[in-house]
Amino acid sequence: MRRNWQTVCIVLLVMILTACSSSAEGEAGSQTYSTENVKKVSDVSGTVRLSLAGWQLENGIDPVTGQETTGFNQYIDDTFKKMYPNIKLEITQVPWENAQAKQRAQLMSGDVDVIYTGGAFAAQYYNEGLLRDLDDLIEKDKTFDPGIYLEGIWNSSYSTRSPDGEHQYGIPAILGKRVTIYDKQIFADWGVEPLSEVPTPEEILEKAKKMTGTDPKTGEQTYGLWFSGNSINQSTFVALSYYFGEKGGEGTLDKPGDIKWSLNTPGMVKALEWMGEAAKLAPPAFVNGSGEENFGLEKNNVAMVLDNSGTTIMSEFRANGDKELLDRYVPVMNIGKDGTGWVAVDPFIMAKKAQNPEASWEVMKFLASYDTQKWAYLNFDYTPTLKKADFIEENNGYVKNAMKMADITKPTLMDEANPFYNSEIVPAVNGYLSESANGKSPDAKALLERLQSRAEDWSANQK
Amino acid sequence: MDKTAPSLPKAPIKLGHQTSRKFTSFAIMFILCAASVTMVLPFIWMVMTSFDWGARLNIPFPPSFWPEDPSLRTYRAALTNVDLIRYILNSFVVAIGVIVISLFSALLSGYALSKIRFKGAGMVLVLALSTMMIPFEMTMIPQYMLFNQIHLLDTYWVFFLPALNYAFGTFLCKQFIDGLPGELREAALIDGASEYGIFPRIYLPLCMPIFATMVILQFLGVWNELIWPLLALNNPDKYTIQLGLAMFNYNNGSRQMPSIIMAATCISLIPVLVLYMFLQKYIVESIATTGLKQ
Numbered sequence: 001m002r003r004n005w006q007t008v009c010i011v012l013l014v015m016i017l018t019a020c021s022s023s024a025e026g027e028a029g030s031q032t033y034s035t036e037n038v039k040k041v042s043d044v045s046g047t048v049r050l051s052l053a054g055w056q057l058e059n060g061i062d063p064v065t066g067q068e069t070t071g072f073n074q075y076i077d078d079t080f081k082k083m084y085p086n087i088k089l090e091i092t093q094v095p096w097e098n099a100q101a102k103q104r105a106q107l108m109s110g111d112v113d114v115i116y117t118g119g120a121f122a123a124q125y126y127n128e129g130l131l132r133d134l135d136d137l138i139e140k141d142k143t144f145d146p147g148i149y150l151e152g153i154w155n156s157s158y159s160t161r162s163p164d165g166e167h168q169y170g171i172p173a174i175l176g177k178r179v180t181i182y183d184k185q186i187f188a189d190w191g192v193e194p195l196s197e198v199p200t201p202e203e204i205l206e207k208a209k210k211m212t213g214t215d216p217k218t219g220e221q222t223y224g225l226w227f228s229g230n231s232i233n234q235s236t237f238v239a240l241s242y243y244f245g246e247k248g249g250e251g252t253l254d255k256p257g258d259i260k261w262s263l264n265t266p267g268m269v270k271a272l273e274w275m276g277e278a279a280k281l282a283p284p285a286f287v288n289g290s291g292e293e294n295f296g297l298e299k300n301n302v303a304m305v306l307d308n309s310g311t312t313i314m315s316e317f318r319a320n321g322d323k324e325l326l327d328r329y330v331p332v333m334n335i336g337k338d339g340t341g342w343v344a345v346d347p348f349i350m351a352k353k354a355q356n357p358e359a360s361w362e363v364m365k366f367l368a369s370y371d372t373q374k375w376a377y378l379n380f381d382y383t384p385t386l387k388k389a390d391f392i393e394e395n396n397g398y399v400k401n402a403m404k405m406a407d408i409t410k411p412t413l414m415d416e417a418n419p420f421y422n423s424e425i426v427p428a429v430n431g432y433l434s435e436s437a438n439g440k441s442p443d444a445k446a447l448l449e450r451l452q453s454r455a456e457d458w459s460a461n462q463k
Numbered sequence: 464m465d466k467t468a469p470s471l472p473k474a475p476i477k478l479g480h481q482t483s484r485k486f487t488s489f490a491i492m493f494i495l496c497a498a499s500v501t502m503v504l505p506f507i508w509m510v511m512t513s514f515d516w517g518a519r520l521n522i523p524f525p526p527s528f529w530p531e532d533p534s535l536r537t538y539r540a541a542l543t544n545v546d547l548i549r550y551i552l553n554s555f556v557v558a559i560g561v562i563v564i565s566l567f568s569a570l571l572s573g574y575a576l577s578k579i580r581f582k583g584a585g586m587v588l589v590l591a592l593s594t595m596m597i598p599f600e601m602t603m604i605p606q607y608m609l610f611n612q613i614h615l616l617d618t619y620w621v622f623f624l625p626a627l628n629y630a631f632g633t634f635l636c637k638q639f640i641d642g643l644p645g646e647l648r649e650a651a652l653i654d655g656a657s658e659y660g661i662f663p664r665i666y667l668p669l670c671m672p673i674f675a676t677m678v679i680l681q682f683l684g685v686w687n688e689l690i691w692p693l694l695a696l697n698n699p700d701k702y703t704i705q706l707g708l709a710m711f712n713y714n715n716g717s718r719q720m721p722s723i724i725m726a727a728t729c730i731s732l733i734p735v736l737v738l739y740m741f742l743q744k745y746i747v748e749s750i751a752t753t754g755l756k757q
Contacts, residue, residue: 060545092698109611312521
């Protein structure tokens with residue numbers, strides 16, 4: 001009897017799995033690129049070992065819209081293999097969350113030629129001497145036009161350019177979306193004026209204070225704003241430092257021993273105190289990076305979210321074609337000066353030990369090209385790094401604002417590419433936020449004094 | 464009156480004792496039930512959320528045990544976006560190889576250390592056990608470099624070769640075989656049997672409980688391993704199930720797709736549950752046997 005029961009269970013499980021499986025191998029995804037005019041463009045030959053953090057290889061289903069997507073493998077079969085018939089790609093797909101460990105091992109053991117990775121990791125690999133400069137390849141290649149990329153990113157991103165700004169080591173492929181978005185309905189319920197197109201931190205704080213409490217229309221608790229209290233890059237703090245005109249110090253990351261730190265300036269104190277005030281207006285769970293689960297949906301209770309991607313809202317629109325949420329959640333610029341904010345850029349980079357730099361360069365160029373960025377946006381909502389991204393929907397203000405912001409922002413030492421910022425400043429700011437949210441009124445000036453002292457010690461140890 | 468008087472005080476004492484025993488038993492049952500519920504609830508929540516298409520971008524808040532938008536699409540997305548079936552099969556191949564090699568090594572070494580009293584047996588056991596004291600994080604990079612040098616990275620030998628040294632298994636087997644009568648071996652030797660005949664014919668059948676325990680432990684170890692496969696494998700066609708699960712994210716980690724990850728996790732648990740279903744008799748036996756003395 002028991003054996004029968006076990007057998008029945010297994011048969012049922014197999015049936016369910018079979019029912020849910022893809023109907024056929026290589027099932028075509030939605031066609032988001034043309035295969036008609038694909039021609040051979042180069043005779044360069046060789047094998048290129050490519051490591052991709054987080055890309056989807058197989059054709060599949062968009063988890064948001066439920067529509068079919070074309071995976072990387074098919075896209076490459078339809079395009080790259082015809083354009084570069086003599087280049088053989090050996091692809092390693094790396095989980096995004098574990099990219100650093102794997103890709104560092106690959107770089108150190110000479111097991112990879114081209115990598116797509118997170119911007120901060122790229123900067124670290126470059127500073128450790130694991131990457132190759134691309135200047136000679138760019139200069140030699142007359143078909144490559146750096147002018148297609150957003151100038152702000154091409155000229156000044158730590159993720160693609162050396163810390164001294166002299167060398168190019170990466171090509172920008174995907175942009176992180178971080179804009180301020182507000183819920184028009186909660187503003188209306190409280191009778192608060194909508195946010196300006198380029199809101200200042202003061203405006204945001206003032207309006208957030210008015211909307212924290214019991215919603216006069218619905219009777220539900222609402223919160224004035226949300227930002228991440230445990231962010232790994234504390235992008236809100238970065239944007240505030242831009243607003244208050246603070247750079248964190250003078251110097252470059254390739255000479256950390258020479259950096260003259262300025263972390264305890266009045267502007268920095270103001271930035272931190274702003275965050276302490278804002279912490280009291282956010283849902284309590286913001287200290288753990290939660291509390292905005294319903295933002296972008298019907299039952300939202302947060303008036304403004306800083307550094308949001310708008311993915312949930314656009315996804316709902318793409319899935320249902322319902323414009324109601326799209327109209328309700330309005331994107332504005334970030335809170336840095338003139339709408340600037342921290343910009344995340346994920347690049348393609350080349351290993352110092354690349355076996356075939358010419359073939360590797362062709363691969364990088366193709367994977368950061370207009371066509372690939374279009375395919376990546378339409379299938380996986382990856383934000384492009386292009387000046388002319390004409391494939392973005394007219395009503396996708398979230399992506400457009402993120403791109404505008406990326407074009408005007410110039411990074412400072414307050415960046416995750418800076419090891420001291422990542423390892424010392426971010427945890428200290430997160431700790432400060434946690435204490436503020438718990439009503440402990442921590443001393444911002446004292447904290448920044450301590451950070452300044454530690455930063456000076458850190459620099460002294462780098463000499 | 465006089466005859467009954469002495470028995471009077473006994474009755475309330477007996478009743479009090481029984482009540483106290485009942486209360487203790489009830490309290491123990493209550494604590495055990497509460498602990499069981501604490502263990503089972505997250506699992507049930509995971510299974511229920513795995514059917515919630517509405518939870519594909521955000522975990523519903525407040526948490527709910529019933530799916531808002533019940534659907535099998537989460538399972539379809541899990542099986543379509545990442546080649547989970549292939550990864551499950553790969554994990555099976557790795558697990559079977561590791562189990563065969565490690566159990567072969569552990570059973571033979573355990574038997575030798577327990578029953579064949581050779582010179583330096585104690586030292587061999589101590590040496591084997593000392594390898595357990597070094598955390599994997601310490602040996603991971605040298606191991607990676609070693610396999611890189613001998614060009615075995617991106618092959619399953621990176622799992623099979625280290626399985627030869629299954630020190631915990633050796634220790635388990637030695638302890639278990641210590642509990643089996645040595646007279647069996649002596650009798651067999653008198654009857655002319657060799658060591659190669661004694662172990663498989665006499666001791667191996669008696670080792671089934673510990674055999675099953677080690678199969679389960681090794682299977683779970685291989686099934687749940689992430690870091691070593693991540694480092695050692697490059698070709699996605701060779702990836703194991705945990706690497707497959709780690710592939711699930713949306714827009715470069717900006718979204719985690721909770722219900723789809725939970726659907727994938729539920730799928731990945733099926734082989735473990737099936738294995739447990741078939742081996743549970745031996746596992747219970749092994750737990751019971753560990754309490755017995757020769």
